[in-house]
Amino acid sequence: MNGIFKWINDRFPFREMAREHLTEYYAPKNFNIWYIFGSLALVVLAIQIVSGIFLLIHYQPNDKSAFDSIQTIMYDVNWGWLLRYAHTTGASMFFIVIYLHMLRGLMYGSFKAPRELLWMIGFAIYLVLMAEAYLGYVLPYGDMSYWGAKVITSIIEAIPFVGDWLTSLVRGGFGIGTETLNRFMAYHVVLVPLILIALVVAHVLALHQVGSNNPDGIEIKAHRGPDGRPLDGIPFHPYYTVKDVFGMGVFLVLFCAVMFYAPTFNSLFIEHANYTPANPLKTPPDITPAWYLSPFYAMLRSVPDKLGGIVVLAVAVVLPFFLPWLDRNPVKSIRYRPVYFAMVVVLGIAVIILGWIGMEPATPALLLPGRICLGLYLLFFLSLPVVSRIEPTRNVPERVTS
Amino acid sequence: MRIAALVVLSFSALLYAAAGTAAEDDGVKLLKPHFEFNSETLLRGAKLFASRCLGCHNLKYLRYNRVADDLGMTKDEVEWMLMTPRGAEYNKGMISNLDTDDAANWFGTAPPDLTLEARYRGRDWIYTYLKSFYLDPDQPLGWNNHLFPKVAMPNILAPLSGARDAQGNILEKGSMTPQQYDQAVADLTAWLQYASDPSILQRKKLGPWVIGFLVIFSLLAYLLKRAYWRDIH
Numbered sequence: 001m002n003g004i005f006k007w008i009n010d011r012f013p014f015r016e017m018a019r020e021h022l023t024e025y026y027a028p029k030n031f032n033i034w035y036i037f038g039s040l041a042l043v044v045l046a047i048q049i050v051s052g053i054f055l056l057i058h059y060q061p062n063d064k065s066a067f068d069s070i071q072t073i074m075y076d077v078n079w080g081w082l083l084r085y086a087h088t089t090g091a092s093m094f095f096i097v098i099y100l101h102m103l104r105g106l107m108y109g110s111f112k113a114p115r116e117l118l119w120m121i122g123f124a125i126y127l128v129l130m131a132e133a134y135l136g137y138v139l140p141y142g143d144m145s146y147w148g149a150k151v152i153t154s155i156i157e158a159i160p161f162v163g164d165w166l167t168s169l170v171r172g173g174f175g176i177g178t179e180t181l182n183r184f185m186a187y188h189v190v191l192v193p194l195i196l197i198a199l200v201v202a203h204v205l206a207l208h209q210v211g212s213n214n215p216d217g218i219e220i221k222a223h224r225g226p227d228g229r230p231l232d233g234i235p236f237h238p239y240y241t242v243k244d245v246f247g248m249g250v251f252l253v254l255f256c257a258v259m260f261y262a263p264t265f266n267s268l269f270i271e272h273a274n275y276t277p278a279n280p281l282k283t284p285p286d287i288t289p290a291w292y293l294s295p296f297y298a299m300l301r302s303v304p305d306k307l308g309g310i311v312v313l314a315v316a317v318v319l320p321f322f323l324p325w326l327d328r329n330p331v332k333s334i335r336y337r338p339v340y341f342a343m344v345v346v347l348g349i350a351v352i353i354l355g356w357i358g359m360e361p362a363t364p365a366l367l368l369p370g371r372i373c374l375g376l377y378l379l380f381f382l383s384l385p386v387v388s389r390i391e392p393t394r395n396v397p398e399r400v401t402s
Numbered sequence: 403m404r405i406a407a408l409v410v411l412s413f414s415a416l417l418y419a420a421a422g423t424a425a426e427d428d429g430v431k432l433l434k435p436h437f438e439f440n441s442e443t444l445l446r447g448a449k450l451f452a453s454r455c456l457g458c459h460n461l462k463y464l465r466y467n468r469v470a471d472d473l474g475m476t477k478d479e480v481e482w483m484l485m486t487p488r489g490a491e492y493n494k495g496m497i498s499n500l501d502t503d504d505a506a507n508w509f510g511t512a513p514p515d516l517t518l519e520a521r522y523r524g525r526d527w528i529y530t531y532l533k534s535f536y537l538d539p540d541q542p543l544g545w546n547n548h549l550f551p552k553v554a555m556p557n558i559l560a561p562l563s564g565a566r567d568a569q570g571n572i573l574e575k576g577s578m579t580p581q582q583y584d585q586a587v588a589d590l591t592a593w594l595q596y597a598s599d600p601s602i603l604q605r606k607k608l609g610p611w612v613i614g615f616l617v618i619f620s621l622l623a624y625l626l627k628r629a630y631w632r633d634i635h
Contacts, residue, residue: 029634068463071463072463074463074601075465075468075600076465076468081601081604081605082601085601234634238630239630239631239634242623242626242627242630242631243627243631245626246620246624246627248623249619253617253620256609256612256613257613259605260606260609260613261606261609263599263605264521273522275518275522275598276518402635
């Protein structure tokens with residue numbers, strides 16, 4: 001056995017990689033529950049890829065048979081229901097995990113130097129994931145798939161001069177149909193997952209280059225022992241691998257509880273309105289996106305002008321990329337920044353309300369709350385350069401607290 | 403930290419509450435059917451469906467042999483009790499003999515396939531709908547519905563339920579008492595819920611084992627974690 005390992009290691013840096021990323025990658029010892037979601041995102045990614053491969057075997061990207069092929073999976077394919085529910089539950093779980101992971105980064109200042117690029121890659125993953133989820137949502141070709149495809153691709157029409165041309169390029173024609181499903185499947189199954197996996201690898205490499213942040217937001221590398229190891233660091237393997245395996249177990253209990261007992265999750269994870277085949281002749285009364293996209297949809301609807309809405313949306317999506325430079329305070333963690341803490345809470349509430357508004361029918365009564373929340377969202381980023389310079393901070397400890 | 407955790411918790415709670423089927427539909431309050439979800443209920447619902455609904459409505463994704471497996475019936479029982487349409491095939495979906503073009507001419511619209519109706523409309527909607535018919539001489543077929551105004555479907559269950567006017571006064575008694583009718587419609591609703599996702603039977607059977615395994619796994623993983631972390635302070 002050792003002979004085989006030696007033979008491989010002479011030809012492939014297996015041992016060096018394991019050392020660099022597992023046994024000699026030192027992570028702070030004071031991680032709390034917020035630090036589980038990165039690993040869980042990898043678990044969900046694996047679930048999505050495996051279940052997705054099996055779904056692809058039975059799916060037919062054709063406007064006549066797409067909806068029926070999904071039902072074939074649900075009614076006739078052995079364990080097809082399990083695969084599909086794993087995929088639909090996984091899609092929503094992906095966003096739950098990612099949103100919590102991002103909130104963690106905001107809370108403990110994990111986006112700040114030297115982790116700016118790590119944050120930007122991570123935020124790019126989130127945007128790519130939204131595209132992936134949206135493309136996958138269209139494939140079953142239920143009524144909401146169809147109208148969702150139509151409404152979202154029509155956003156492109158607002159682009160001056162090339163809008164119409166670009167829209168029909170994306171749709172594969174003037175309307176939504178087989179051509180749309182063909183290309184959406186190619187994007188959903190090949191293009192976007194490849195980008196996603198490449199970004200995830202880059203995210204992990206960037207993390208291991210700079211080292212993990214921790215709830216105190218201080219650098220463990222500042223205090224090293226005589227052997228050069230960070231005093232407050234412990235090897236990722238075995239300490240965090242065993243901890244994450246436990247976390248994964250708990251997560252899978254929740255995952256399976258949804259999958260076996262509430263797969264549609266009260267129409268949140270699989271919308272009831274999508275349980276009828278696409279009908280191009282009849283616009284449904286309310287077209288609302290899946291829950292994980294609804295905050296941005298609410299922002300879009302808050303602006304009366306189509307192009308204006310898209311500009312606001314673009315700003316809202318691009319602003320978080322600049323967060324590492326908008327925040328000027330050297331203190332990272334909300335534990336020692338009471339004002340910033342309050343700002344994060346307000347941001348969280350604003351996004352939640354936007355998410356709720358985005359799923360409701362568009363009524364004038366919700367316009368003002370939507371605009372206020374959009375304002376609060378933008379204000380978080382735009383006020384940060386000033387607030388972070390003048391906000392009071394508490395004393396940051398030298399070493400991590402447990 | 404706790405506040406942030408609270409924010410996250412309220413996040414899921416809010417979203418969960420915001421979604422889902424509305425308890426009201428066009429001002430009509432949805433009623434909840436009472437049934438025990440077991441094979442006896444489903445079989446009663448299936449028989450009622452086969453005798454009263456399958457004349458016009460399909461369950462095209464649901465195959466007879468699947469029903470036989472799920473409800474523990476023999477092929478003969480299924481043929482005798484459920485395969486009412488002429489030329490029905492045991493290995494095929496439940497398809498009515500009604501020609502959709504004819505139906506569209508007669509009723510103004512073809513009767514929809516009902517396989518996914520319980521998912522699309524919701525269980526309570528179906529139950530309420532079947533209890534909301536009233537006689538309305540202004541309608542082409544003489545029937546109207548509080549929940550689904552001007553629906554093309556006549557009250558096919560009128561021989562069982564009797565006939566009411568818009569105010570709910572009984573104009574003609576049916577063969578069932580109101581309690582019996584409620585039970586029959588609840589059975590039918592349970593059947594359509596099963597039809598919209600037959601995996602529900604497998605899910606409920608398998609769920610405790612999978613989750614039980616994962617709980618034990620997590621427990622062992624926790625003990626392992628604790629053993630490893632003993633020397634970390």
